[in-house]
Amino acid sequence: MSAERIEADYLIETAYDPRKAAEAMAGEQSSGTFVPVPGETPELKARSAARVEKLEVVGEVEHPSLPGSGAPPGGDRRVRARATLSWPLENIGPSLPNLMATVAGNLFELKQFSGLRILDMRLPDAFASAYPGPKFGVEGTRRLTGVGERPLIGTIIKPSIGFNPQETADVVDVLCAAGIDFIKDDELQSDGARCPFDERVRAVMRVIDRRADESGRKVMFAFNLTGGIEEMRRRHDLVQSLGGTCVMASLNSVGVAGMIALGRHAQLPIHAHRNGWGYLSRHPALGWSYVAWQKIWRLAGADHLHVNGLANKFSESDESVMESARACLAPMFDGKPCLVMPVFSSGQSARQAAGTLTGLGCGDLIFAAGGAIMAHPGGPAEGVLALKEAFEAAIACVPAERYASTHPSLAAALRMDSA
Amino acid sequence: MSAERIEADYLIETAYDPRKAAEAMAGEQSSGTFVPVPGETPELKARSAARVEKLEVVGEVEHPSLPGSGAPPGGDRRVRARATLSWPLENIGPSLPNLMATVAGNLFELKQFSGLRILDMRLPDAFASAYPGPKFGVEGTRRLTGVGERPLIGTIIKPSIGFNPQETADVVDVLCAAGIDFIKDDELQSDGARCPFDERVRAVMRVIDRRADESGRKVMFAFNLTGGIEEMRRRHDLVQSLGGTCVMASLNSVGVAGMIALGRHAQLPIHAHRNGWGYLSRHPALGWSYVAWQKIWRLAGADHLHVNGLANKFSESDESVMESARACLAPMFDGKPCLVMPVFSSGQSARQAAGTLTGLGCGDLIFAAGGAIMAHPGGPAEGVLALKEAFEAAIACVPAERYASTHPSLAAALRMDSA
Numbered sequence: 001m002s003a004e005r006i007e008a009d010y011l012i013e014t015a016y017d018p019r020k021a022a023e024a025m026a027g028e029q030s031s032g033t034f035v036p037v038p039g040e041t042p043e044l045k046a047r048s049a050a051r052v053e054k055l056e057v058v059g060e061v062e063h064p065s066l067p068g069s070g071a072p073p074g075g076d077r078r079v080r081a082r083a084t085l086s087w088p089l090e091n092i093g094p095s096l097p098n099l100m101a102t103v104a105g106n107l108f109e110l111k112q113f114s115g116l117r118i119l120d121m122r123l124p125d126a127f128a129s130a131y132p133g134p135k136f137g138v139e140g141t142r143r144l145t146g147v148g149e150r151p152l153i154g155t156i157i158k159p160s161i162g163f164n165p166q167e168t169a170d171v172v173d174v175l176c177a178a179g180i181d182f183i184k185d186d187e188l189q190s191d192g193a194r195c196p197f198d199e200r201v202r203a204v205m206r207v208i209d210r211r212a213d214e215s216g217r218k219v220m221f222a223f224n225l226t227g228g229i230e231e232m233r234r235r236h237d238l239v240q241s242l243g244g245t246c247v248m249a250s251l252n253s254v255g256v257a258g259m260i261a262l263g264r265h266a267q268l269p270i271h272a273h274r275n276g277w278g279y280l281s282r283h284p285a286l287g288w289s290y291v292a293w294q295k296i297w298r299l300a301g302a303d304h305l306h307v308n309g310l311a312n313k314f315s316e317s318d319e320s321v322m323e324s325a326r327a328c329l330a331p332m333f334d335g336k337p338c339l340v341m342p343v344f345s346s347g348q349s350a351r352q353a354a355g356t357l358t359g360l361g362c363g364d365l366i367f368a369a370g371g372a373i374m375a376h377p378g379g380p381a382e383g384v385l386a387l388k389e390a391f392e393a394a395i396a397c398v399p400a401e402r403y404a405s406t407h408p409s410l411a412a413a414l415r416m417d418s419a
Numbered sequence: 420m421s422a423e424r425i426e427a428d429y430l431i432e433t434a435y436d437p438r439k440a441a442e443a444m445a446g447e448q449s450s451g452t453f454v455p456v457p458g459e460t461p462e463l464k465a466r467s468a469a470r471v472e473k474l475e476v477v478g479e480v481e482h483p484s485l486p487g488s489g490a491p492p493g494g495d496r497r498v499r500a501r502a503t504l505s506w507p508l509e510n511i512g513p514s515l516p517n518l519m520a521t522v523a524g525n526l527f528e529l530k531q532f533s534g535l536r537i538l539d540m541r542l543p544d545a546f547a548s549a550y551p552g553p554k555f556g557v558e559g560t561r562r563l564t565g566v567g568e569r570p571l572i573g574t575i576i577k578p579s580i581g582f583n584p585q586e587t588a589d590v591v592d593v594l595c596a597a598g599i600d601f602i603k604d605d606e607l608q609s610d611g612a613r614c615p616f617d618e619r620v621r622a623v624m625r626v627i628d629r630r631a632d633e634s635g636r637k638v639m640f641a642f643n644l645t646g647g648i649e650e651m652r653r654r655h656d657l658v659q660s661l662g663g664t665c666v667m668a669s670l671n672s673v674g675v676a677g678m679i680a681l682g683r684h685a686q687l688p689i690h691a692h693r694n695g696w697g698y699l700s701r702h703p704a705l706g707w708s709y710v711a712w713q714k715i716w717r718l719a720g721a722d723h724l725h726v727n728g729l730a731n732k733f734s735e736s737d738e739s740v741m742e743s744a745r746a747c748l749a750p751m752f753d754g755k756p757c758l759v760m761p762v763f764s765s766g767q768s769a770r771q772a773a774g775t776l777t778g779l780g781c782g783d784l785i786f787a788a789g790g791a792i793m794a795h796p797g798g799p800a801e802g803v804l805a806l807k808e809a810f811e812a813a814i815a816c817v818p819a820e821r822y823a824s825t826h827p828s829l830a831a832a833l834r835m836d837s838a
Contacts, residue, residue, distance in 0.1 A: 104671075
């Protein structure tokens with residue numbers, strides 16, 4: 001790729017000649033006009049037009065995946081293709097918000113397409129210079145939690161909503177005593193009347209500090225500061241001033257400009273939650289692939305990114321989950337890899353440990369479990385221990401069942417899962 | 420609706436008992452947990468749980484609309500239903516970013532559903548107090564442009580991208596001379612190397628000021644300031660300091676927190692562009708309806724909102740376009756209606772004027788045409804005049820063809836469209 005062009009890959013589905021359809025898409029997203037206008041010179045087009053760099057037909061479909069598309073007279077055979085488009089960097093400069101409008105703007109409604117999904121993108125190095133990227137990422141998160149090579153064992157405060165600050169802190173106390181590495185607010189809990197952000201941070205940090213004094217290890221708590229920009233900055237500063245080590249933001253609530261502002265301001269890792277991801281991605285012929293989408297947030301400053309989990313309670317396949325997780329650990333730029341820690345969650349237990357580790361190829365992940373910890377028959381401490389043991393077994397390439405024969409907490413966890 | 424609960428309406432599609440599925444959705448988005456946990460008391464649930472307020476089965480489908488859904492043993496009949504859920508305001512307080520995570524968070528991926536779309540929502544008055552809403556809206560836009568009762572005739576700088584600041588200003592000069600009311604940057608044009616924002620504003624405002632001195636009427640130009648928060652504030656201030664009367668932002672590029680920050684800062688109307696809307700909406704059983712989505716941006720401060728246009732070049736139906744446009748002019752709160760001007764665009768010409776006016780029921784709209792103005796055989800001035808005449812005819816309930824018999828610019832426009 002030229003250092004000076006932005007590239008994006010798409011899945012397209014069309015009843016027209018796919019090359020002409022891709023060219024219409026390139027025109028719509030750059031200098032093309034429906035009616036020729038003064039000033040639309042060949043020089044201008046050569047300078048500013050998007051180009052179709054590659055096109056590969058990958059299949060055929062019987063029925064249009066999305067409504068509202070057109071078809072040429074007499075023809076309603078629809079092909080699927082992978083198309084790569086490119087744009088001169090100078091059209092927008094290294095600007096993430098304007099990148100959105102260019103690679104994912106008025107494309108998805110084009111009548112030429114009965115399917116259109118952005119699969120990936122590649123950005124010139126100017127983007128790496130323009131944005132901070134993750135300030136902590138894998139290394140920083142390990143440093144702050146004191147967890148070496150193994151996956152971080154995490155959990156989410158449940159019930160998601162309804163506790164007051166002291167009730168939240170009481171749960172945190174139990175979890176700290178159980179040996180947890182990481183705890184997060186639920187995305188539904190930010191600053192409601194029953195559990196105001198500031199009071200929650202104060203109550204939780206009192207517990208975390210006391211437990212850290214005893215154990216010598218400070219549990220990382222991701223406080224959900226999702227809100228307006230000024231609120232987020234102020235909340236971040238409060239967490240930092242009280243010795244907290246992580247903040248959390250809901251990406252689809254905050255948006256790109258909000259995340260850039262938070263990323264520039266933050267002196268703590270940003271735990272990035274993707275709730276709402278379903279509306280961007282659930283139809284396979286529409287919207288965003290996670291591989292493309294996560295690059296925006298990494299560059300803006302996310303340190304941890306949610307990727308769902310294997311055998312999750314949602315609709316996503318394991319293959320898609322692992323592709324997302326691996327994307328978080330794939331370098332974005334030479335000299336600025338922007339690696340972030342993938343966060344596995346949703347019905348996770350000791351049973352998913354081996355598949356998660358093998359699929360990712362390393363232990364740089366946060367593994368967030370709920371019931372597997374709180375409902376372990378031996379109590380939360382055994383629940384945490386069982387998850388650590390499950391990963392020990394996976395790292396040693398020993399089947400969990402075999403490892404369990406000498407590790408009773410894991411044995412109990414596996415019995416619980418199969419109950 | 421209780422003043423203290425947030426309500427949202429959904430289309431759901433499920434192979435399960437739709438009431439149970441809706442209850443699972445309410446649980447997922449409030450105090451529900453998969454494995455019962457300590458602290459999940461009946462009192463907590465009564466206080467904090469989301470409720471299913473209404474459920475109405477509306478039909479049946481043969482095939483699941485979205486992949487990844489489950490079905491009960493032996494049953495794969497899928498029903499569609501309209502479900503209304505409600506949440507206590509105290510769960511999140513009047514916070515738009517946290518509203519997103521609550522009404523449109525981890526819902527769309529739930530395995531129970533093979534279709535899920537948010538259709539509408541109703542917010543307690545506390546939201547009206549917490550956010551500015553449009554500062555200009557219909558009245559302010561009419562005041563700044565000096566256009567009384569009729570629709571505003573607007574256009575978009577084309578080619579979208581490729582002009583330098585002076586070339587842009589030259590087009591603006593032609594358009595001002597032609598009697599246009601409103602001009603906007605394309606969403607692809609913000610601050611690229613060939614057309615930096617500041618230089619473009621200076622060049623364009625010189626032309627607009629000169630033309631205003633001659634005509635006594637200042638054309639409104641929506642400068643696309645999409646970018647980071649600090650960039651947007653600075654750019655807004657530049658436009659204001661040079662006497663400009665409008666700024667533009669791409670909503671999906673900026674995001675909710677970004678738009679809130681811009682809305683609070685702005686002293687000029689905000690022209691809100693919805694590019695990317697297709698990925699949020701194109702599948703009819705997934706994502707967002709515009710009726711729900713536009714409420715967020717109006718409250719955050721948008722003054723104009725794009726709604727596509729009748730007989731547009733995209734995939735959207737006329738019915739959907741008019742529903743979106745009417746939503747922009749439907750009051751949101753008693754005492755704070757937050758009315759915004761719908762912006763019609765995409766292949767618009769004199770032929771769509773009557774249908775647009777009739778469908779909306781009033782002339783409070785911006786009608787943005789491109790080729791209909793620049794490619795009018797009599798030149799841009801006749802192009803603008805023809806559009807004004809088309810709306811005069813529509814307001815007087817006279818068919819355009821009849822009105823054209825005494826209005827040659829309109830006659831030429833209608834001939835052009837049918838060519």
